[in-house]
Amino acid sequence: MRYVGAGYGISLVVIAGYAVRVVTRARSLRRGSR
Amino acid sequence: MLRDAALVAGKDLRIEARSRVASNQVAPFAVLVLLLFAFALDPDRGVLARTAPGLFWVAVLFSGLLAVQRSFSLESADNARDGLRLSGLDPAGIFLGKAGAIVVQMLALEVILAGFVTLMYGRHLHGPAILIITCVAATAGMAASGTLYGVLAAGLRVRETLLPLLLLPVVAPVLLAATRASESALDGAGSEAWPWVRLLGVFAVIYVTFGILAFGPLLEEA
Amino acid sequence: MNATSRLLGGAALISLVTTVVLGLGLPPTVEQGQYVKFIAIHPPLAWAAYLSFGVTAVASILYLVPRTRHRRWDHIAGASAEVGVVFTALTLVTGSIWGRPTWGVWWVWDARLTLTALMLFLFLGYLALRRVAGDPDTRARRSAVAAILAVLVVPIDHFAVQWWRTLHQGQSLTMTPQKNLDGNYIAVMLLGFLAMTLVYAWLTLQRYWVEELEDEVGDQGLQNALAERRAEAGAGAGVR
Numbered sequence: 001m002r003y004v005g006a007g008y009g010i011s012l013v014v015i016a017g018y019a020v021r022v023v024t025r026a027r028s029l030r031r032g033s034r
Numbered sequence: 035m036l037r038d039a040a041l042v043a044g045k046d047l048r049i050e051a052r053s054r055v056a057s058n059q060v061a062p063f064a065v066l067v068l069l070l071f072a073f074a075l076d077p078d079r080g081v082l083a084r085t086a087p088g089l090f091w092v093a094v095l096f097s098g099l100l101a102v103q104r105s106f107s108l109e110s111a112d113n114a115r116d117g118l119r120l121s122g123l124d125p126a127g128i129f130l131g132k133a134g135a136i137v138v139q140m141l142a143l144e145v146i147l148a149g150f151v152t153l154m155y156g157r158h159l160h161g162p163a164i165l166i167i168t169c170v171a172a173t174a175g176m177a178a179s180g181t182l183y184g185v186l187a188a189g190l191r192v193r194e195t196l197l198p199l200l201l202l203p204v205v206a207p208v209l210l211a212a213t214r215a216s217e218s219a220l221d222g223a224g225s226e227a228w229p230w231v232r233l234l235g236v237f238a239v240i241y242v243t244f245g246i247l248a249f250g251p252l253l254e255e256a
Numbered sequence: 257m258n259a260t261s262r263l264l265g266g267a268a269l270i271s272l273v274t275t276v277v278l279g280l281g282l283p284p285t286v287e288q289g290q291y292v293k294f295i296a297i298h299p300p301l302a303w304a305a306y307l308s309f310g311v312t313a314v315a316s317i318l319y320l321v322p323r324t325r326h327r328r329w330d331h332i333a334g335a336s337a338e339v340g341v342v343f344t345a346l347t348l349v350t351g352s353i354w355g356r357p358t359w360g361v362w363w364v365w366d367a368r369l370t371l372t373a374l375m376l377f378l379f380l381g382y383l384a385l386r387r388v389a390g391d392p393d394t395r396a397r398r399s400a401v402a403a404i405l406a407v408l409v410v411p412i413d414h415f416a417v418q419w420w421r422t423l424h425q426g427q428s429l430t431m432t433p434q435k436n437l438d439g440n441y442i443a444v445m446l447l448g449f450l451a452m453t454l455v456y457a458w459l460t461l462q463r464y465w466v467e468e469l470e471d472e473v474g475d476q477g478l479q480n481a482l483a484e485r486r487a488e489a490g491a492g493a494g495v496r
Contacts, residue, residue, distance in 0.1 A: 183402075186398060190388050192384075196384055196388070199377070199384055203378045204378070237412055241408070244408065255394050
């Protein structure tokens with residue numbers, strides 16, 4: 001079954017998604033405080 | 035330190051004697067929880083009897099939450115907390131006093147609940163010595179950690195919802211150990227209970243020690 | 257700073273991708289079939305979760321000790337905790353997904369998984385406490401104490417849960433049967449550990465910067481408000 005794919009997929013998606021969220025927030029803060 | 039502890043404990047217990055919140059609200063709540071477990075689990079198939087120790091300790095845990103909340107709401111009115119800070123009492127003593135008052139109330143509650151468990155769940159009491167030691171150790175740990183988190187959350191507006199979230203994960207091993215120790219005692223296998231009782235002891239020692247050290251600074255900021 | 261971040265990020269990405277590719281390419285085993293491939297991600301995720309927790313604890317202690325007190329430790333603690341929640345949740349999810357075809361159920365009360373679940377709640381409580389509004393230094397001190405209270409219980413949890421599970425099942429019910437695996441699998445798993453460590457470091461660094469920036473913005477906002485008040489007071493005095 002594709003449990004393996006689900007496991008890998010969820011991990012990568014969540015890590016990437018969180019990374020995007022944090023980097024975006026950092027970027028908007030840097031812009032905003034100027 | 036101990037004299038101040040006795041003073042504070044005496045004060046909290048006297049307030050309880052007058053307001054009767056623990057006896058009129060917390061105790062019925064605890065028995066109610068036992069009742070609800072009977073609704074949730076099938077009383078006819080022996081589940082209740084088998085899981086009685088666990089259910090007992092869960093009820094104790096939830097009641098403990100209420101007891102801690104109550105202990106700190108005593109000082110939330112009329113700047114009583116400022117009064118406590120300025121009173122010159124040893125903060126470690128205040129910690130031990132507050133925790134001690136909770137222990138007394140909870141032990142009384144546990145006696146009542148034990149009676150109800152025997153009655154309602156049909157699980158008879160064995161190994162009273164081990165049960166008593168378990169109750170004391172578990173309750174001490176719960177009261178100490180509860181008092182610590184109580185003062186941490188004391189001044190916060192979200193205290194009521196935050197305290198359970200903070201305290202329950204920390205008290206989880208107490209539930210685990212107390213249940214296993216109680217089960218061993220009730221099954222007549224008393225010797226198996228000792229590792230668990232030791233764990234409860236370690237937990238209690240750690241949190242009582244931390245409380246003695248940290249309560250003062252925490253109280254300053256509450 | 258940015259160069260380090262980019263280097264770290266690059267290393268993290270490369271090692272992560274390599275781990276995934278090698279992990280998916282691992283040959284199935286007799287005991288686990290293709291599900292042995294989880295060994296490249298689940299234990300590394302768990303390791304990163306524990307690492308996050310440890311860093312939060314150490315940073316909290318450093319904040320509380322007067323000699324090393326600095327707001328940056330509070331920021332590191334908070335950043336590490338949030339990243340830690342992500343890794344802890346993923347550990348539980350991958351553990352669950354691994355367990356489903358292996359044991360037939362979506363959850364097993366294996367000691368490690370149970371401990372990880374407890375950790376998740378300890379983290380969540382800590383993060384909830386951090387979100388309470390107030391003076392940043394008070395908030396930092398409160399959070400630091402909460403972190404230490406949480407860490408104190410972890411060794412107790414470890415023993416309690418371990419004894420509890422070995423009572424009934426013995427050590428057989430673990431998800432990572434490392435004894436029976438040969439070098440290839442262990443190597444990929446170790447690469448996974450490295451990858452997740454780098455990913456953790458990079459994520460925490462980014463999250464830490466967000467904390468520092470938000471702190472700055474907060475201070476800036478306060479400065480602006482004070483300046484406005486002063487301007488008003490000056491204008492008012494002029495008019496009168």
